[in-house]
Amino acid sequence: MDQEYGLLDTDEAPPGDEWEEIDYTDTEADRIARERDREFDEFRKRIKDADQFKVEASVFDDATYGALYKLVQDGHLDAFGGPISTGKEANVYTALAGDREARRGSEQPSGDGEEPRGHEVAVKIYRINASDFTEMGEYLEGDPRFERIGNDKKAIVMAWVRKEFANLRRALEAGVRVPEPVAVERNVLVMEYLGTAEGRAKRLAEVHVENPGTAYEVVREYMTRLYDAGIVHGDLSEYNIVVQESQLYIIDVGQAVTVHHPNSEEFLERDCYNVANFFARQGVDTSEDDLLAYIHEHAAPLEE
Ligand SMILES: Nc1ncnc2c1ncn2[C@@H]1O[C@H](COP(=O)(O)OP(=O)(O)O)[C@@H](O)[C@H]1O
Ligand SMILES: [Mg+2]
Numbered sequence: 001m002d003q004e005y006g007l008l009d010t011d012e013a014p015p016g017d018e019w020e021e022i023d024y025t026d027t028e029a030d031r032i033a034r035e036r037d038r039e040f041d042e043f044r045k046r047i048k049d050a051d052q053f054k055v056e057a058s059v060f061d062d063a064t065y066g067a068l069y070k071l072v073q074d075g076h077l078d079a080f081g082g083p084i085s086t087g088k089e090a091n092v093y094t095a096l097a098g099d100r101e102a103r104r105g106s107e108q109p110s111g112d113g114e115e116p117r118g119h120e121v122a123v124k125i126y127r128i129n130a131s132d133f134t135e136m137g138e139y140l141e142g143d144p145r146f147e148r149i150g151n152d153k154k155a156i157v158m159a160w161v162r163k164e165f166a167n168l169r170r171a172l173e174a175g176v177r178v179p180e181p182v183a184v185e186r187n188v189l190v191m192e193y194l195g196t197a198e199g200r201a202k203r204l205a206e207v208h209v210e211n212p213g214t215a216y217e218v219v220r221e222y223m224t225r226l227y228d229a230g231i232v233h234g235d236l237s238e239y240n241i242v243v244q245e246s247q248l249y250i251i252d253v254g255q256a257v258t259v260h261h262p263n264s265e266e267f268l269e270r271d272c273y274n275v276a277n278f279f280a281r282q283g284v285d286t287s288e289d290d291l292l293a294y295i296h297e298h299a300a301p302l303e304e
Pocket of ligand 1: 084085086087088089090092122124179191192193194195200201203239240251252253
């Protein structure tokens with residue numbers, strides 16, 4: 001009798017490339033900005049003049065307005081809210097979800113013929129012309145697939161944003177709490193907003209951690225699940241973990257790499273160092289080595 005020793009098929013998709021093949025040369029957002037019809041011009045002026053955008057928006061190029069315009073037209077965004085964060089490479093704002101997302105978000109259509117009210121979403125806008133991309137360098141360098149992109153800033157940012165979107169998806173699929181990705185357009189990422197009427201969800205670094213032992217176990221489990229799915233966050237610390245309604249969420253996954261990245265182990269070690277040290281300061285009996293050993297023991301990232 002024939003005996004075949006095959007491996008079972010798994011449902012899990014292998015980790016994708018760090019850098020997918022896309023055409024970076026021209027986008028719908030670039031075309032909108034170039035053609036500048038009257039409606040786009042009015043949109044751009046309205047956003048530029050809005051109080052909450054005054055300072056930061058001066059650094060956006062026209063195609064960024066093109067991307068925002070496209071997201072509004074596609075029904076992902078409606079009105080813009082205020083800034084949540086101004087970082088080195090990106091700014092994060094709140095916005096009201098457009099019709100499409102509002103409908104998706106409301107389980108029950110409101111009874112008396114009202115339009116569904118838009119919930120908030122978070123909009124992360126990368127500045128193409130941010131002067132400093134050195135922080136991105138270590139994640140880009142050493143990845144042979146990145147050589148295709150070279151040092152074209154727009155291409156780097158577009159690839160980065162798409163990778164962030166894809167990483168959010170992968171993390172969710174792996175059972176890790178992250179903001180749900182909504183849409184991506186050129187240098188703009190729309191995702192679930194974590195926060196309440198009082199404001200954005202607080203970072204772990206900003207709160208009094210009630211049960212550090214439990215919180216540590218949750219973060220350790222998330223790191224393990226990510227690694228098991230073939231992903232290393234690469235910038236994990238108490239600044240990229242937020243607390244929302246007693247739940248921990250991992251954020252800022254743009255730089256996350258697959259286990260194929262030549263520096264992925266180094267990034268994992270650094271994540272372990274940051275996380276273990278934070279929780280050790282909160283009285284948890286752990287160390288970088290403990291955390292790393294735990295993850296390696298409990299995760300088996302796919303090799304293929
Ligand atoms: N989806 C979100 N919901 C609520 N706040 C967010 C969200 N994403 C980011 N933030 C806030 O914006 C800050 C910066 O976002 P992050 O993705 O960490 O970008 P950066 O690369 O600038 O660190 C975060 O520390 C967090 O406070
Ligand atoms: Mg961050």
